[in-house]
Amino acid sequence: MTAFAALLRAVNVGGTGKLPMRDLVTMCERAGLSSPRTYIASGNVVFSSDAKEADVKAKLEEALQAYADKPVAVLVRTVDELSAILADNPFPGASSNKVMVLFLDDAPNARDIDAVSGQKNEALHLGKREIYIHYPDGMGRSKLKVPAAAHGTARNMNTVAKLTSMAAEVEAT
Template identity: 50%
Template sequence: MTVYVALLRAVNVAGTALPMAELKAICEDLGFEDGKTYIQSGNVLFRSDDSEAAVAAKLDDALGRKFGKRPGVMVRTTEELEAAAANAPFPDAKPNFLLVYFLPEKASTDALKGMVAPDGEEAVVAGREIYVHYPNGSGRSKLKVPALKPGTSRNLNTVRKLAELARAME
């Protein structure tokens, strides 16, 4: 069985509350095994024989039934998360100021076209991830990159921890 990490978009923000125990139960109801969540931001790890695309679709559909709309689910394997953490650009950035945006599909070559970065933010596209360094933090940033909208972000510390937890499940 493959270990997957599902990263939910728009959960526990803007009134879309989902207790992590409920997320784990939804995963179990879908037949995913050994489910565990990490922090309250929509991260769940589990095992499944299904493909990555099937896992994402099943979980997104189930959450769509619960919320009345699909939040968006990005799924990565242990190896993909490890690579996302290991290949992070901006080596001098504080890990909590470097966000990895996980996208549902590979970013286009012009994904950063029209980027507005008034606080000196920097971004790098790498396949299905876009890395953004927020030198002043992301909380008040006015960064505008339309390509980020369908994705969900986690800071580098969280990505590293999720990769570590996933590896421990292998």
């Protein structure tokens, strides 16, 4: 079995997209995913499965569509991919709560960086299927707009590290 993390887009943010995490665990179990565990109430869940990533994504998106009566995007990574994201952090000296990982389904390209606006002192770096963003003054003060974010979901490095650890625990069981 492979350990995965699923990151839901626009869940429990700003009073919209409410999804109790116990309901998410139940959805995962009904979808045949093993040992689901959630982390903070913003749509993070780890589990294991024999299914391929695309099948896991499709199962979760179908269950979430039925639950929410609207599409809910899900970004899926294996525990190995999460570990690589941590290892490849291009801003290792920065505070981990000021480095965001924008998870995407496909590989980003230079156009994704060229399309940003409002950039002041933020730094962006392309990853395999993610964009790393360093917000030296904090995300809350930034005016940075990243159009690629409309197709992804972001987590800070603290969350990525925790999900990696949780997924490794699930894989070990």
